[in-house]
Amino acid sequence: MRTAYSVETVRNAERELMARLPEGALMQRAAAGLAAACAQVLGRVAGRVYGSRVVLLVGSGDNGGDALYAGARLARRGAGVTAVLLAPDRAHGGGLAALRRAGGRTMSGESAPADVARADLVLDGIVGIGGKGGLREAAVPLADAAARSRAAVVAVDLPSGVDADTGEVRGAVVRADLTVTFGAHKPGLLIDPAREYAGAVRLVDIGLALPAEAAEAEALQHADVALLLPVPGAESDKYRRGVVGVAAGSARYPGAAVLAVAGALRGGAGAVRYVGPAGDAVIARFPETLVSDEGPKRAGRVQAWVVGPGAGDDASTVAEVLAAEVPVLIDADGLRLADPEAVRSRTAPTLMTPHAGEAAALLGVSREEVEGARLSSARELAARYGAAVLLKGSTTVVASPDGGPVRVNATGTSWLATAGSGDVLSGLAGSLLATGLPALDAGSTAAYLHGLAGRLAARGAPAGAHDVAKAIPAAWRDVRGD
């Protein structure tokens, strides 16, 4: 599990640890890890550290201090290091002295862009977890120069200007190739749009003790997903594995039903029941589906329902499904048709799977606002509806109604932005719900497999939603190491 902690939690842990260590020890740990990472980057871009050109962008806080100490280490190994001081009278004193002793030079911001343009490596120590809002005016030309230069840009702790706690980006920020972060990941390193500015992320252990339950966000890894995947045992039969009901599709959108069933068949349930007007299309493609002409109530027992993909205006089916006392996944048209009160008063778990546009409609804000604030949007919806919420997009975020860390999915690919891939996801997640996984686990496991399947299906070329569904078994095998 990759876990991310809020700034407040990180600062508390730092304070506790600092009280037990000699003055400045933590910063030295951070700087040592940072310098080692920079040396590796310089090896790649300049062939070696000795004789390479390094520019440090140094703000007025400890983030700048880290950059200065790391710069001093690189200067001692023969790099030509120049520190650009954004606030010369407030730059970290100890760091500045160390850099000067090591032969580094300093300059103020105005003439710096030319040096940045010639650098092999730019170290962004403008601002870290102490930052508020986007970059201040004086720092913007430096961030622009770094973006234009052919130098590798390494961010200290965070790309300067992003919101560490939320992943929001308000104003100008530094775009990094690599972010070296200290003690713990911050949510902003896992969640777009900020994540996109971080580049690759490397964590340097500085000895902070951070309990898993205090995490703000977490990203499942292969090993975590492997433990969650339901695997049939000797005593399993199709009913014990779980039956998932899919109430989807309409005369206008029969394909949504086919794609949701395609996902559901590959999600671990022992059987898929389909109810709705697209039964013929479903059977033609997937003869193993149990198709019913009756509504959800009379379709036979299921352990979870998926409702909504391609449902058009069929509000009564949505209402019928919501009345069932089993877990329900609501997607697409179902989100619009569901009565909020009926969702809130459900006793069994509910999982809602909106994309940003659907979430925006439910929240009464713009799509851009949701895309800019994924974490708070997912949490807000989960709280309003008393449901788990899986907010789809470039970073998929899954929030529980009762708080706790959000799950962030890192396996996706923008090739998944193709019509119908969301239908596949809802079938897959519903199937996992039917096997007995809690909503948060079902949603995050489905997003993980779906992202991986998207990568396997696309391999750098466009793939249709049905290709993604077909690649789900390969994603399972990959996760399980088979």
Ligand SMILES: NC(=O)C1=CN([C@@H]2O[C@H](COP(=O)(O)OP(=O)(O)OC[C@H]3O[C@@H](n4cnc5c(N)ncnc54)[C@H](O)[C@@H]3O)[C@@H](O)[C@H]2O)[C@@H](O)CC1
């Ligand atoms: N606290 C600790 O024990 C450790 C902290 N470390 C480093 O210390 C950093 C935090 O240091 P600070 O608390 O001094 O805070 P920062 O250095 O992150 O930022 C504070 C300074 O930046 C300025 N600033 C705020 N918002 C800005 C913006 N939008 N644009 C430009 N400047 C802005 C503020 O005026 C303030 O002077 C971490 O990110 C990390 O790099 C590491 O050395 C590890 C140990």
Ligand SMILES: Nc1ncnc2c1ncn2[C@@H]1O[C@H](COP(=O)(O)OP(=O)(O)O)[C@@H](O)[C@H]1O
């Ligand atoms: N830029 C992106 N990067 C990664 N995944 C994406 C991106 N855009 C969309 N996706 C994923 O693709 C799927 C699209 O679902 P959705 O928007 O519901 O499409 P549809 O309604 O056509 O099925 C979701 O799983 C979403 O997370």
Ligand SMILES: [K+]
């Ligand atoms: K930084």
